[in-house]
Amino acid sequence: MELKMNTLTKEFQTLRAVNGISYTMHNGVYGLLGVNGAGKTTLMRMLCTLMKPDSGSITWNGVDIFKLDGEYRKLLGYLPQEFGFYPEFSVYDYLMYIASIKGLRPTTAKKRIETLLSQVGMSKARNKKMKKLSGGMKRRVGIAQAMLNDPKILILDEPTAGLDPNERIRFRNLISELSEDRMVLLSTHIVSDIEYIANEILLMKDGSLTLSGTAEEIIASIPEKIWNCTVFKSEISNYMKQYKISNIKTVADGAQLRVISLESPCEHAVLESATLEDAFLYYFGEKAEVNEYDAEI
Amino acid sequence: MMLKYEIKKVFSRTGGKISLFLLVFLLLLTCYFATSISYVNEKGESENGYRAVQKLRQAKKEWAGLLDDEKLRAVLTENARINAMPEGQAENNVTLSNITYGRKQGFSDISSLISHAFADGFREYDYYKADSLCAEQAGNFYPNRIRLLRDWLYDEAKDQFSETEKTWIIAQYEALETPYIYDYSDGWQQLFEFSPTIIMITMLVLGYLVSGIFSNEFSLKADSVFYSSVYGRNKAVSAKVKAGICITTTLYFIMILLYTVIVLLYLGADSMNHPIQISWKNWKTFYNLTFGQEYLLIVMGGYIGCLFISLLTMFISAKTKSSILAVIVPFILVFLPSFVSFFQSSVVNKILGLLPDRLLQISTAINYFDLYSIGQTVVPAIPILFLLYGILSIALMPVIYLEYKQKQLG
Numbered sequence A: 001m002e003l004k005m006n007t008l009t010k011e012f013q014t015l016r017a018v019n020g021i022s023y024t025m026h027n028g029v030y031g032l033l034g035v036n037g038a039g040k041t042t043l044m045r046m047l048c049t050l051m052k053p054d055s056g057s058i059t060w061n062g063v064d065i066f067k068l069d070g071e072y073r074k075l076l077g078y079l080p081q082e083f084g085f086y087p088e089f090s091v092y093d094y095l096m097y098i099a100s101i102k103g104l105r106p107t108t109a110k111k112r113i114e115t116l117l118s119q120v121g122m123s124k125a126r127n128k129k130m131k132k133l134s135g136g137m138k139r140r141v142g143i144a145q146a147m148l149n150d151p152k153i154l155i156l157d158e159p160t161a162g163l164d165p166n167e168r169i170r171f172r173n174l175i176s177e178l179s180e181d182r183m184v185l186l187s188t189h190i191v192s193d194i195e196y197i198a199n200e201i202l203l204m205k206d207g208s209l210t211l212s213g214t215a216e217e218i219i220a221s222i223p224e225k226i227w228n229c230t231v232f233k234s235e236i237s238n239y240m241k242q243y244k245i246s247n248i249k250t251v252a253d254g255a256q257l258r259v260i261s262l263e264s265p266c267e268h269a270v271l272e273s274a275t276l277e278d279a280f281l282y283y284f285g286e287k288a289e290v291n292e293y294d295a296e297i
Numbered sequence B: 001m002m003l004k005y006e007i008k009k010v011f012s013r014t015g016g017k018i019s020l021f022l023l024v025f026l027l028l029l030t031c032y033f034a035t036s037i038s039y040v041n042e043k044g045e046s047e048n049g050y051r052a053v054q055k056l057r058q059a060k061k062e063w064a065g066l067l068d069d070e071k072l073r074a075v076l077t078e079n080a081r082i083n084a085m086p087e088g089q090a091e092n093n094v095t096l097s098n099i100t101y102g103r104k105q106g107f108s109d110i111s112s113l114i115s116h117a118f119a120d121g122f123r124e125y126d127y128y129k130a131d132s133l134c135a136e137q138a139g140n141f142y143p144n145r146i147r148l149l150r151d152w153l154y155d156e157a158k159d160q161f162s163e164t165e166k167t168w169i170i171a172q173y174e175a176l177e178t179p180y181i182y183d184y185s186d187g188w189q190q191l192f193e194f195s196p197t198i199i200m201i202t203m204l205v206l207g208y209l210v211s212g213i214f215s216n217e218f219s220l221k222a223d224s225v226f227y228s229s230v231y232g233r234n235k236a237v238s239a240k241v242k243a244g245i246c247i248t249t250t251l252y253f254i255m256i257l258l259y260t261v262i263v264l265l266y267l268g269a270d271s272m273n274h275p276i277q278i279s280w281k282n283w284k285t286f287y288n289l290t291f292g293q294e295y296l297l298i299v300m301g302g303y304i305g306c307l308f309i310s311l312l313t314m315f316i317s318a319k320t321k322s323s324i325l326a327v328i329v330p331f332i333l334v335f336l337p338s339f340v341s342f343f344q345s346s347v348v349n350k351i352l353g354l355l356p357d358r359l360l361q362i363s364t365a366i367n368y369f370d371l372y373s374i375g376q377t378v379v380p381a382i383p384i385l386f387l388l389y390g391i392l393s394i395a396l397m398p399v400i401y402l403e404y405k406q407k408q409l410g
């Protein structure tokens, strides 16, 4: 069980959306972290055989996935970033149709759909039309369809985007529940989505993998230190220019900055332990998108 | 399973349901027009409805039987007798001439044939010809058909056909068994007259229905899940092709069946085994067929035409990922030829004669003198159309499949 990418490259006109990526995946949850436009979706769409790489290859247990064709897709579950469906179909009909193109027999499909509907908490909405579902419900049906064939390889492209905080947490739990005994690749631009559920985190920037490892390894790889600095409001912009600031919190007589720097950036600076958010900022040079509610939990 | 859901995708759309209602509505409307026959009674008034149909049928049936010299003489004699009546003498009185018309209804079909047979030229038609003939001339009825044709072929139309083709057409005329057997045939005639309407309506609606089968996966953004599934690049694609064929076949035959049953139940199916040349509309056709045989040609031609246009629509849908472009195809194929036909030229006509819209209107195509010579063999248009579009339809099926199967997603 080994999915291997060898110097994978995909170009759109002059843009290299994926630029020479080599990486090997086994069972476990892989979090693909990168800002919008990093090339996550492009990479995943190649892994799903939706488009062919311009150069490089993808192999499953040593065989090219485009040669394996149906054999490979049999093992695949995919939730695309833009999840499209047949709006007039009921949830049940939609899943029955997808089950049929995934090669499930009707009787097997029915049982499988029952299980999945209750697992994603959609049993009651089974007869609702797809177009009548809320964003979160659609996403849950999306997960269910990806899981229909009990895939060995589950690819989820930004499954939590656009969900409210509560739903996002439920989703995280659902994904970690479903991830047993398979290879899950989950993309996001939100650190908290994968911080705790991913065994392995891949940082992707401008089409390349910058860094990969466990959350601890990635945090430990920051060659600088994290400082907590209390400054006057008027000084904030100066600090912003000079340092990478991973967080700003307004306090009574100024602001508390979370500064990434080798040296202490101000007097009375307090040394703090680094988080994955800090790593994200350090490597991507921009602040990770943090959900207000998420930060509290 | 896949097939069932592909069909469901088409009809679950609001547009899919609306088009079914539209089909039913247009079917009833066409049937209404096809069955609108009037009968003129003794008072010169027009009657409509089922009773009128029965009266007209009765009147015509009195002249049923072998259309030989004797029958033709009887028609000419009866025509002269009616003309001699007081009402027949009144020239400018509408009511009186209607009464006269009413009296001639029973043999109106036959006198129309006489108008053709005794016209001054092949392309002429003299409505009042029967009035000026005497009974003794009846014997020229069948020979005239061939004589007029021959005169036309070697004079006005001499450059239009090759020598072999001229011989072939004349041979077809001579091969037709005479005398004809005449009977009431308005049921078939009306059925044929409106068959292009019903078939074209069905075609346009079918085109709309199948136009989205392939492109909608893309416009709905359902393509990613589709193509990443096991059958996404094989069985699920053939299920789509099958769905299109299924929808086309089923809807087409349901429409034709309903149309046929309604019209023939109302107007009667008499003359099924009689030559179509007993209808003045088909007097000149070189296709020697019975009404029953022409009906089969119309139905099968319409089917092959619809199937071909449906498949072409599906191909464009698969190729361009756009249902708008796809849905234009049937409109172009159905309507464009009638515009192009304004440019009268023999090359244009040769091409027009082989376009698929002809298959949708066999009842008209049957009267065209479209001939194609392959070496010394002369072949009329209709068998070529059947063969050509039959083969193209079958060839399109794997082409659509392969086109859609290998799509790369952007």
Ligand SMILES: Nc1ncnc2c1ncn2[C@@H]1O[C@H](COP(=O)(O)OP(=O)(O)O)[C@@H](O)[C@H]1O
Pocket (backbone or CB within 6 Å): A012, A013, A015, A017, A034, A035, A036, A037, A038, A039, A040, A041, A042, A043, B410
């Ligand atoms: N079909 C396409 N045509 C042209 N450019 C594309 C296409 N798809 C993606 N891109 C470009 O490739 C880059 C990577 O996009 P994407 O893979 O969607 O990134 P991500 O999923 O990480 O946000 C972006 O700059 C995007 O604009």
Ligand SMILES: [Mg+2]
Pocket (backbone or CB within 6 Å): A037, A040, A041, A042, A081, A157, A158
């Ligand atoms: Mg993306």
